[in-house]
Amino acid sequence: MASTFFLIGIGFVIGLAGWALFLWAVRSGQLDDPEAPKYRMLDDDDEVQNKPKKMDK
Amino acid sequence: MSVTERRNKEKLHCDHCQQEMEYSAAVTAVIDGQTRYFCCHGCLGVYELIHSESLDAFYQQRCDWQPGRPAFGKVDAREFEGNVRNDGSSSKIDLLLSGIRCASCVWLVEKALARLDGIVSARVNYATHRATIQWRTGEITLETILNTLAGLGYLPRPVRHGAQVEAFTEEKRDLLLRFGTAGFFSMQLMLIIAALYAGFFQGIETTYRLTFQIISWALATPVVFYSGWPFISNALRSLRNRSLNMDALVALGSLSAYFYSVAMIFTGGEVFFDTSAMIITFILLGRFLEAGSRLKAGSALAALADLQPSEALLVGEDGHAAPAPLEQINAGAVIEVLPGGRVPLDGTVTAGESDVDESMLTGESAPVAKAPGSTVYAGTLAITGRLLVSVTGNAHETLLSGIIRTVEEAQARKAPIQGVADRVAGWFVPAIILLAAGTFAWWRIDGAPTVTALMTAVSVLVIACPCALGLATPLAILVGTTAVSRKGILVKGGDIFETVSKTTTVVLDKTGTITRGKPSVTDTFDYGISNRFMQCCASLEAWSSHPAGQAITDAWLGERLPLDGLRVIPGMGVSGKIEGETWLAGSRVLLEKKGVTLDDKCLETTDRLEAEGKTTVLVACNGHVAGLFGLIDDLRDDAERMIEALRAQGLGLMILTGDNAGVARYIAEKCGITQVRSGLDPLGKAEAIRELKRSGETVLMAGDGINDAPALTEADTGVSFGTATAVAIDSAGVTIMNDDLTLLDTLVAHSRRCFAIIRQNLAWAFGYNLIALPLAVTGVLHPIVSALLMATSSLVVVSNSLRLRKL
Numbered sequence: 081m082a083s084t085f086f087l088i089g090i091g092f093v094i095g096l097a098g099w100a101l102f103l104w105a106v107r108s109g110q111l112d113d114p115e116a117p118k119y120r121m122l123d124d125d126d127e128v129q130n131k132p133k134k135m136d137k
Numbered sequence: 138m139s140v141t142e143r144r145n146k147e148k149l150h151c152d153h154c155q156q157e158m159e160y161s162a163a164v165t166a167v168i169d170g171q172t173r174y175f176c177c178h179g180c181l182g183v184y185e186l187i188h189s190e191s192l193d194a195f196y197q198q199r200c201d202w203q204p205g206r207p208a209f210g211k212v213d214a215r216e217f218e219g220n221v222r223n224d225g226s227s228s229k230i231d232l233l234l235s236g237i238r239c240a241s242c243v244w245l246v247e248k249a250l251a252r253l254d255g256i257v258s259a260r261v262n263y264a265t266h267r268a269t270i271q272w273r274t275g276e277i278t279l280e281t282i283l284n285t286l287a288g289l290g291y292l293p294r295p296v297r298h299g300a301q302v303e304a305f306t307e308e309k310r311d312l313l314l315r316f317g318t319a320g321f322f323s324m325q326l327m328l329i330i331a332a333l334y335a336g337f338f339q340g341i342e343t344t345y346r347l348t349f350q351i352i353s354w355a356l357a358t359p360v361v362f363y364s365g366w367p368f369i370s371n372a373l374r375s376l377r378n379r380s381l382n383m384d385a386l387v388a389l390g391s392l393s394a395y396f397y398s399v400a401m402i403f404t405g406g407e408v409f410f411d412t413s414a415m416i417i418t419f420i421l422l423g424r425f426l427e428a429g430s431r432l433k434a435g436s437a438l439a440a441l442a443d444l445q446p447s448e449a450l451l452v453g454e455d456g457h458a459a460p461a462p463l464e465q466i467n468a469g470a471v472i473e474v475l476p477g478g479r480v481p482l483d484g485t486v487t488a489g490e491s492d493v494d495e496s497m498l499t500g501e502s503a504p505v506a507k508a509p510g511s512t513v514y515a516g517t518l519a520i521t522g523r524l525l526v527s528v529t530g531n532a533h534e535t536l537l538s539g540i541i542r543t544v545e546e547a548q549a550r551k552a553p554i555q556g557v558a559d560r561v562a563g564w565f566v567p568a569i570i571l572l573a574a575g576t577f578a579w580w581r582i583d584g585a586p587t588v589t590a591l592m593t594a595v596s597v598l599v600i601a602c603p604c605a606l607g608l609a610t611p612l613a614i615l616v617g618t619t620a621v622s623r624k625g626i627l628v629k630g631g632d633i634f635e636t637v638s639k640t641t642t643v644v645l646d647k648t649g650t651i652t653r654g655k656p657s658v659t660d661t662f663d664y665g666i667s668n669r670f671m672q673c674c675a676s677l678e679a680w681s682s683h684p685a686g687q688a689i690t691d692a693w694l695g696e697r698l699p700l701d702g703l704r705v706i707p708g709m710g711v712s713g714k715i716e717g718e719t720w721l722a723g724s725r726v727l728l729e730k731k732g733v734t735l736d737d738k739c740l741e742t743t744d745r746l747e748a749e750g751k752t753t754v755l756v757a758c759n760g761h762v763a764g765l766f767g768l769i770d771d772l773r774d775d776a777e778r779m780i781e782a783l784r785a786q787g788l789g790l791m792i793l794t795g796d797n798a799g800v801a802r803y804i805a806e807k808c809g810i811t812q813v814r815s816g817l818d819p820l821g822k823a824e825a826i827r828e829l830k831r832s833g834e835t836v837l838m839a840g841d842g843i844n845d846a847p848a849l850t851e852a853d854t855g856v857s858f859g860t861a862t863a864v865a866i867d868s869a870g871v872t873i874m875n876d877d878l879t880l881l882d883t884l885v886a887h888s889r890r891c892f893a894i895i896r897q898n899l900a901w902a903f904g905y906n907l908i909a910l911p912l913a914v915t916g917v918l919h920p921i922v923s924a925l926l927m928a929t930s931s932l933v934v935v936s937n938s939l940r941l942r943k944l
Contacts, residue, residue, distance in 0.1 A: 084345075088352075092325060099321040106314050 152196075153180035153290075183290045192248055199241035212287045214280040220295050221279060227257055230279065232268045233447055234261065235292040235460055242291065249289055253277060268293070292460065294447055309425070316421040319364035323411075323418045326356040330411040337407065350402050357410035361395050365417040385566055389573075390598035391416045397591055407588065416599055419925060445516050445537055449481035450474070452525065463532040474524040480513045483535045484526035491522035569601040576914050589916065596913040599923040601906060609898035613938040617891035620942050625874035626884050633870035636853045638888035639835045643783050643881070644826060644852065646840030647794035647804055651776040651878070655684050656752060658692040660767030662742060667718070667758050669698075674756055674764075676700055677720050681711045685754055688768050689722075710754070721757045733757045739765065750800030769800070772807055775878045780808050782882035786889075789834065793822045793848065822848035839881060840869075856881065883944060891941055898934045905930045 105111055149160055152173045163174040164181050168188060175181040187195055222229045237243065243261040246268065250259035255276030261268045270282060286293045329349050336346055362369070365388070372388035391413040398408035449466055450458035450473040458473040463481055466472065471487065474480050480493070492504035495517045504520055507513055513526055515535035532538065573594040580590035614631040621628060628634050645651050663670045675693030678686035680703050701714040710723015712731075721731060725743055728735065735743075735755070739762050743753050746767040754766040783790060791812040794801045801815035814825050822840075826848050829836050838845070838852035849855030855869035858876045873880050909926060912918050918926070 085348075088328070091328065095321060095325050099318065102317050102321070103314065106310060106317065111310075111313065 151176035232293040315364040319418040360414040484528040488525040494518040573597040593916040600913040638892040640837040642789035642834040656768040663764040666763040750803040779878040823851040
């Protein structure tokens, strides 16, 4: 019967992880605007990547 | 011209903003060995900054950039401090950026900010020009951020939030958290409870049973006290106010099951934590759906509000335009509207020409051509050209802000039918609590164990929860008014929408409502004195500003002849010489005064035309009658279709007009309306409406002039048009923005459908209670089944109301 408690425990932990993910998603506004992200990918441009942070002369 | 002089006149484009300038006026700088030209030191500064941050890619990527100076200005960080949201280690702010011209601007702002130390994230929304910036508190000051933005030529401004939408979003997010939490714990709970149910039937060791019971207790607690908190606190509040509401039923149902179960853990009985949790979960689902549809309506409003720019290009005395916040601009100021820009304030065009997209106000998709003298409205989009606009009112007096106020007002007003549900809830709730208590007592006395009696009582409480009843009306009205507003019909309130649906007679104003509001030529009599009669008349009348003169000019499409010695006699007519012949056109009185002899044939025709309600214009050439015109203000193209559609709905029709009987009769016959009242002054129109109402009719009046205002107020429903005078719009309950008459029919039909659906909703909600309550009292329904049924009932009402989204 110990396995029962073990399985319940596992199920609970997985569920808890899902809940935590959900809380994070709602709190950080992931679910606020389902429209914008599809346009964002068009903006990104990494032509200037790996440049120094500041060019001090 | 010397070489230098020619050079000085040469046109250059600013290397940053691409505005055209003369060589002599350019600011030059050598950057990395290359000479660069700028229109001002501001652009030079921006270029240097972008270059030093090695963000030059900006200049390669921008493709849809419209030449124009960046928005420079001073930033006062204190103005923004109220908008900073601080949560411990990080701070956040929403800003409105001026000067965003293309997608590359978004890229530039995001990259430039991301390079600052202490910035967590920077996001710019291209469509709304809003930036959301998050930074670690203390590592960077707000002032640095704002000055970086201003240095790049994007002047930050505080965001004026649509408070209502903000509140809606917050509410929806809160509900989502509560519902999601309830859903998660309820699912876990069901697993444990399933084990307990199985144990109940097959036997279970006491240790396991107790462990499972304690786990289910732990799982149910957050659902009842976190997710269910809004119900509990509302119930407590309503208890204090001694007016029990629907939430009291939910709270009572859930809490009684919860505390009973807690007691059972200690006494060794069966637990019902699942009941207490599922009630909350299902009802939260209903609330969440409702909040979603309310948010949708609210965001339509916010979208309207976002159309109005927050600043305008104010043209100073030196003729240069500089950005200025709207609050500082008053009537009389001149502002510049660039192609692709939104008009910030209502005004009259003083210079420039452009096609303007007014679809956001009128629903009409074709752009409207604007030239000096035309009126432009805030929020509309100038497409092709640059306009100079003389402002006619401040930011709160625009048509757009009037519309927003109207819609806000509308959503706050309740329909009378809604009062029914509220009144019912007043006595319904205490009655149900009594019924539940009675059920409990009856089952106990009957010898049933406490648990059965209690579960039955909980069932009664849950099943009776009049959520569907509460949703039935407001939701349908919300969906219904939002649907018509997409067509350009603004209804000022649910009560007005209800009255529209009861309309029995539609009263129409003549001028401007069923007629065009400007005359056109219907009869032309040419007595053959001149072989260029029409051409001469049109050439002459081209100089008259009278609507009749315009109509005659419009009737001739050919070339105009030059005119000498023009004389305009205001309100009477016009005279002048064409190729040596003296022409005179005007009213009969004018011609008689000028000594023109009018023969019998001419007088007879004039009398006949006037009896038909036509305006006559007589024309004389060299002192002899050359011909005459009959003009009438004819039916609008869509008038007949509208009248037919309204009649098909079984509505009575009537025309009211201030014009004489002849005109009224002509129009009435033409569109087939038998009831006509003519020669009325504004108060006479109102009196006519009162008479109709006394005879038991519910009157809808459509009109567009100041003279219709009293009648619009007097009628059960007043309908005005977007092109109507402001007074007419204010006194009407409904405004049709795009002047499309056939929408009158849509309005009536849709309001009728809306109230039919409300009646269905109410019938369903009452009927459901009527059938389910006896089942609950007799113990047929388990509390969980009751909760499920109740949620289904709410869903039925919600989906029935959503049918109104389609017109």
